[in-house]
Amino acid sequence: MAHHWSEAEVRAAVEDYFDMLRLELTGQRYNKTRHRHALMAQLNHRSDGSVELKHQNISAVLIEMGIPYIDGYKPRTNYQRTLLPGVVTDYLTRHPDLQTLFASDSQTTPQTPTVHDFLAAMEAPPTPEARHTPGVAEPPAIYNPAGVNYLELEARNQSLGEAGEQFVLNFERARLIHAGKDALTERIEQVSTTVGPSAGFDIRSFETSGADRFIEVKTTKYGKNTPFFISPNELRFSRDNATRYFLYRIFRFRVAPRVFALQGHLRESCVLAPSEFVARPV
Incomplete structure (x- = not known):
């Protein structure tokens, strides 16, 4: 049976997630697989699937907070409610620049993309x-x-x-x-x-x-x-x-x-x- 994620592991996953979210909201390309593999090196023998699920859990927390999430990490609500929300909140508190980014992006209207079909x-x-x-x-x-x-x-x-x-x-x-x-x-x-x-x-x-x-x-x-x-x-x-x-x-x-x-x-x-x-x- 898989053991619970430690606080240090959750903090590493949250930091990695927000690194990717910053890039996504600012229109910069990034490679999710590379991010995941770099994160796994900091974790306690976690599988690809386990890391994917943790990122999906973070998406669910952000939606409940009214914050945009990474497209591609479908929200999954079966997360450690005694740990994950607090870690996300702490990260947001220590990185107020993210609130500025979220506010700016919420008011941005992109140029209407061309749709051929x-x-x-x-x-x-x-x-x-x-x-x-x-x-x-x-x-x-x-x-x-x-x-x-x-x-x-x-x-x-x-x-x-x-x-x-x-x-x-x-x-x-x-x-x-x-x-x-x-x-x-x-x-x-x-x-x-x-x-x-x-x-x-x-x-x-x-x-x-x-x-x-x-x-x-x-x-x-x-x-x-x-x-x-x-x-x-x-x-x-x-x-x-x-x-x-x-x-x-x-x-x-x-x-x-x-x-x-x-x-x-x-x-x-x-x-x-x-x-x-x-x-x-x-």
Whole structure:
């Protein structure tokens, strides 16, 4: 049976992870395999798989803190909760420059990448961990020591959101043209601009039958497992229009945009966690 990681090993893994994350957020190339092998030399006979899992655990901690994670290290939540969050928090406290990097990156809108085949950008939604089921969950109990949720800041980046909607408009036109429904493309409406947030969705498109397809667009520069934020109005709209509702999640928008779609009431396809509460004295 594998023995638990020591604090020294966890600290080495966290330092290696943040070294790679810095490079990723600043657009610099790096080799994960080389990083992993260099890290393994500092560890107590850990396997490639064990190191990979530890990096995935760090991704999970960062997501709970509202911090971007390394794309490619899918978050895994089965980590040492008595040790890993504290080590990550300590590293962030000792390296305040990272908070500056996260803040800057959350407000950056990359130049819209060229996409030659919009339909090829669609893929399946993330595969959830087995113990996660749709519904409402408790909010995370791990917080960024700076008190900032950078994933939420990025979600509020209006120019990034607009760029994502343009991507989906092009995707929908390509989808309908591919189906031989060119005439329907002239009727696609960017409701976020013609009506505004009160509509509860962003784009009115169409099924090949001519029926409405209501699309909410959520865009991130980060990885596929980055959580997104929805308003109560958006959630209600997904419930009341479940048969015609789609959420398009655009991710990796920085370089090579990808998209997955969730259809129907979002409470049936997502784990929902409150990010804040409205409190009234009683």
